[in-house]
Amino acid sequence: MKFDAVIIGGGLAGLSCGIRLTNAGLSCAIVSAGQNALHFSSGSLDLLTQLPDGRGVEHPLDALAELAIQSPQHPYSRIGKEKVSELALLAEQQLQAAGVELFGSAQQNHYRITPLGHKRLTWLSPTRVPVVKFEQPLPTGKIAVIGIEGFLDFQPQMVADVLKEQGAEVVSHYVHLPLLDRLRENASEFRAINIARWLDRSENMAEIVSELSPLVQQVDKIFLPACLGLESDQVISDLESQLGKTIYLLPTLPPSLLGIRLHDHLLKQYRRQGGIIMPGDKVTKVNFDGQKISQLHTRNHGDIPLKASQFVLATGSFFNNGLVATFDRVYEPLMELDLGNIPPRSQWTDEQFFASQPYMRFGVETDTQLRAKKYGDVIDNLYVAGAVLGGFDPLTEGCGAGVSLISGLYAAEQIISAINNANAATEHTEVAQ
Ligand SMILES: Cc1cc2nc3c(=O)[nH]c(=O)nc-3n(C[C@H](O)[C@H](O)[C@H](O)COP(=O)(O)OP(=O)(O)OC[C@H]3O[C@@H](n4cnc5c(N)ncnc54)[C@H](O)[C@@H]3O)c2cc1C
Numbered sequence: 001m002k003f004d005a006v007i008i009g010g011g012l013a014g015l016s017c018g019i020r021l022t023n024a025g026l027s028c029a030i031v032s033a034g035q036n037a038l039h040f041s042s043g044s045l046d047l048l049t050q051l052p053d054g055r056g057v058e059h060p061l062d063a064l065a066e067l068a069i070q071s072p073q074h075p076y077s078r079i080g081k082e083k084v085s086e087l088a089l090l091a092e093q094q095l096q097a098a099g100v101e102l103f104g105s106a107q108q109n110h111y112r113i114t115p116l117g118h119k120r121l122t123w124l125s126p127t128r129v130p131v132v133k134f135e136q137p138l139p140t141g142k143i144a145v146i147g148i149e150g151f152l153d154f155q156p157q158m159v160a161d162v163l164k165e166q167g168a169e170v171v172s173h174y175v176h177l178p179l180l181d182r183l184r185e186n187a188s189e190f191r192a193i194n195i196a197r198w199l200d201r202s203e204n205m206a207e208i209v210s211e212l213s214p215l216v217q218q219v220d221k222i223f224l225p226a227c228l229g230l231e232s233d234q235v236i237s238d239l240e241s242q243l244g245k246t247i248y249l250l251p252t253l254p255p256s257l258l259g260i261r262l263h264d265h266l267l268k269q270y271r272r273q274g275g276i277i278m279p280g281d282k283v284t285k286v287n288f289d290g291q292k293i294s295q296l297h298t299r300n301h302g303d304i305p306l307k308a309s310q311f312v313l314a315t316g317s318f319f320n321n322g323l324v325a326t327f328d329r330v331y332e333p334l335m336e337l338d339l340g341n342i343p344p345r346s347q348w349t350d351e352q353f354f355a356s357q358p359y360m361r362f363g364v365e366t367d368t369q370l371r372a373k374k375y376g377d378v379i380d381n382l383y384v385a386g387a388v389l390g391g392f393d394p395l396t397e398g399c400g401a402g403v404s405l406i407s408g409l410y411a412a413e414q415i416i417s418a419i420n421n422a423n424a425a426t427e428h429t430e431v432a433q
Pocket of ligand 1: 009014040399401
């Protein structure tokens with residue numbers, strides 16, 4: 001099988017890269033071993049919320065110059081602030097074109113309300129998530145935080161208490177919903193996605209309305225755990241119009257409905273543009289021809305290689321085995337690529353639990369075009385994108401999704417120009433002959 005590009009890993013980085021490549025008319029295959037970080041995420045996307053020195057960031061794009069001084073190894077610093085600004089805008093457009101409805105812009109961070117009721121800075125949030133503009137009080141209006149009886153991942157009283165401390169007018173309740181009784185019998189099955197599969201059925205709407213209605217008479221807004229609207233937002237809009245109240249969703253513990261919804265939109269967009277995806281398959285072997293990759297082998301395709309002129313490594317970090325740590329060694333398992341500076345074992349962690357943990361910055365070393373290196377030499381046709389990159393801490397710097405989207409798009413742009421240049425060179429040779 002032959003493609004213009006093959007991407008290893010179908011998370012946020014691999015998908016954003018694949019969407020850009022197929023949008024440019026290139027043939028592209030994504031091999032993706034399993035679930036990705038989006039299935040476990042809040043559904044909100046961070047661009048940059050804190051500098052390494054601990055200062056909070058209101059305007060992410062304006063902070064890139066300072067980031068380059070404090071953290072020259074950060075992927076944004078390598079890509080350059082003008083390019084990052086351009087690609088952040090492109091990422092917003094790409095998400096919108098994929099049908100993902102998001103609030104926010106790269107010009108200014110906003111706060112999203114977390115599942116514990118706290119405020120957390122971010123770049124883009126699903127429009128169903130309650131948000132607060134930077135340095136603004138919580139919007140006025142009485143809120144009902146409603147939990148679902150038996151659903152232990154969401155504690156409405158706790159959320160209400162934290163919101164009250166911030167000046168909001170809040171009540172909290174549990175709704176019983178008899179239609180969930182059978183599911184409730186098995187606590188391990190009583191999770192957000194399984195609940196959504198029941199609540200999303202149109203025949204259950206009348207019962208949801210009749211159970212919720214008495215609890216929300218006196219309020220303006222309803223905060224629910226994100227347990228409905230898996231396939232489409234329509235069920236939530238219908239519920240809103242029947243109750244006459246605005247409904248917001250708070251992310252739950254994984255699996256995350258809001259993250260899965262985002263993933264599904266991107267995957268559909270990639271497929272709509274002709275992209276090939278090989279879900280549940282895993283790249284097991286990579287063949288080199290000098291400083292270039294010639295082909296890949298996957299678990300499911302056995303002897304049939306995947307050939308391409310360009311490749312992207314988007315395998316994620318430790319969470320998805322894009323990086324592996326043993327007791328005293330960290331390595332990239334597929335090609336044993338060079339990693340950035342890995343300190344001695346005793347310095348991998350900081351004993352202060354909430355400090356930036358050094359191991360979060362471990363990742364694959366690249367040149368400024370984000371091409372991987374092996375034994376110090378650049379691999380000409382292997383670009384690296386997303387969480388497998390080194391030099392940043394997605395947690396304390398609040399930049400996880402931004403790095404994935406922007407490096408995925410950056411890799412795509414390098415590939416598009418490499419292929420265009422190769423085509424132009426071929427045409428030139430043909431004309432000369
Ligand atoms: C649990 C969790 C929650 C997070 N929540 C947020 C959040 O709410 N907001 C935010 O901004 N950031 C969040 N992040 C940061 C996150 O890293 C990025 O947002 C981003 O989603 C990472 O995307 P990625 O594509 O780089 O990697 P991943 O999402 O990790 O995807 C990598 C993919 O590659 C596949 N893969 C690995 N090896 C192979 C192989 N050999 N062959 C084929 N496929 C392979 C994996 O199976 C996986 O599907 C979170 C991270 C984690 C771990």
